[in-house]
Amino acid sequence: MKVTLYTLIALIAFAANSLFCRMALAEGYIDAWSFTIVRLLSAAVCLSMIMATQSYYLRHRKLRLSHSFNEEILSERGNWLSSISLVIYALCFSIAYVELETGTGALILFSAVQLTMIGWGIYKKETLSHLQWIAFVIAITGFVYLMLPSASMPSLLAAMLMAISGVAWGIYSIRGKTCLSPLRATGFNFIRSLLAIPILLVAGFIYQNIMDVQLIHIDSITMEGIWLACASGAIASGIGYSIWYMAMPLLKNTQAAVIQLCVPVLAALLGVVILSEPITLTFMIASTVILSAVLVFILNKQPY
Template identity: 70%
Template sequence: MKAAIYTFIALIAFAANSLFCRMALAEGYIDPYNFTIIRLLSGAACLGIIMSVYTYNLKRKGSFNDAILSDTGSWRSSISLLVYALSFSVAYVELDTGTGALILFSAVQLTMIGWGIYKKEQLSAVQWAAFLIAVTGFAYLMLPSAAVPSLLGASLMALSGVAWGIYSIRGKVCVSPLRTTGFNFIRSLVALPILLLVSMSYFNAFTIQGILLACASGALASGIGYSIWYVAMPLLKSTQAAVVQLCVPVVAAFAGVIFLQEQLTVEFVIASSVILTAVLIFILNKKKE
């Protein structure tokens, strides 16, 4: 039950992040480089404040231990986070929603399920069938809005998916999800000087709406959301963590209907039902040893 709750909250955060990115980048409120800069800065600032309060309370209560305080993330995870965030933002403006989602989640699935199989996380016949049905439903949902992608956009989105898969996998061994995520965001800021140089020509192109959406994406959907995802990851197999993320486009689409007045179609209802049912079957079915 604990794994299900944290996973559900994390998926909501991922969907919210997709919504914030769509509103900011697709509407032209901000460019992808400044969006990434503000996203990383706001995530680091938010988590830095929360970490300080968290660490202070642990010390005050005498309940902290060296393992928690020594968990300061890693450069590998930080690089994965940075590559994911920047590649995603740049690719997002090069691709339409359907094409981007297909490429992104295909790369995530291949990375995480491939790693799970490498680590001997064998799937039952029912799980394989459920996975294929979920992927089919996902493709059915996204293909109507997909178009022939540009090579640059497709490559960057695939790179983003691989980086996110790696970042997720590395969350399985963290001791303190909050501190790990916080320090990963803080470490990623070493790339800020380069990003600022690239983004200088866009300084007059972003708006207050873009800044606020980037802050919401960084502090709430990314900073807090990724911390919760790192709580869930040790409780899930890599294959399970990969498959449940197929629900993200469904949740994001529902949010688009509610908050952006996007159209709810029969095809969407059918595809969503197929995906959610298949994911549930996958999670509930276990490979017998």
């Protein structure tokens, strides 16, 4: 039951992240580089406050946990590989998102995530049954059917950036299987990511001068853009990724990969509820196919 709850909350957070990003960047409320910086900063601040509270209670209150176990939790510091993966994912996603159609970006991103996580799962000897393979193919088919109408031929650079973003997210997810404290691992990963902010600013300005294009639009940043970036960082990313790290040890890599195919469906549902976007027949068919196939994949655990 715990794994179902954690996974569902994390998937909703991922979908909300997509919605916040779309609202902020597509409407021109903020540029991609500034969005990424505010997102990382707000997540680090939010998680630092939560970790400080957690540390106080673990050190000064009786939480029915042994002293040694409390110390193990407090010793969790995340790791640099996860932090670097997080920065690469966030930055490449934000930049590529502006250049790609929604369907194109989703197809490239989730294809990269699937290949990374399922490939690693197979490498780690995670066996899939025949029925699971069939369910996976059906889920992918439904996903392509959902995204293909809004897809278009992408630019090579944007496609590569989105693919890199997907690989980085796959690596970041896989790293969550070994953390002692999902909250502290995520928090310290975001705190480390702040070291990348000066690098991002310098790289952005250098890129602008060399390519004669403007990536950072400080004058056009609006409060709406800042609030959306903060919501994406503090809530959807900071808290959402912590919960995802709670779910990852309870899931196989292949399960975690396939389950994420539900994110575009949830994002579309949030778009219907929050942005009053219309429900199409394509969405209804594709959603039914994806959710049904993912359910079959999860429930079928024994290989043939």
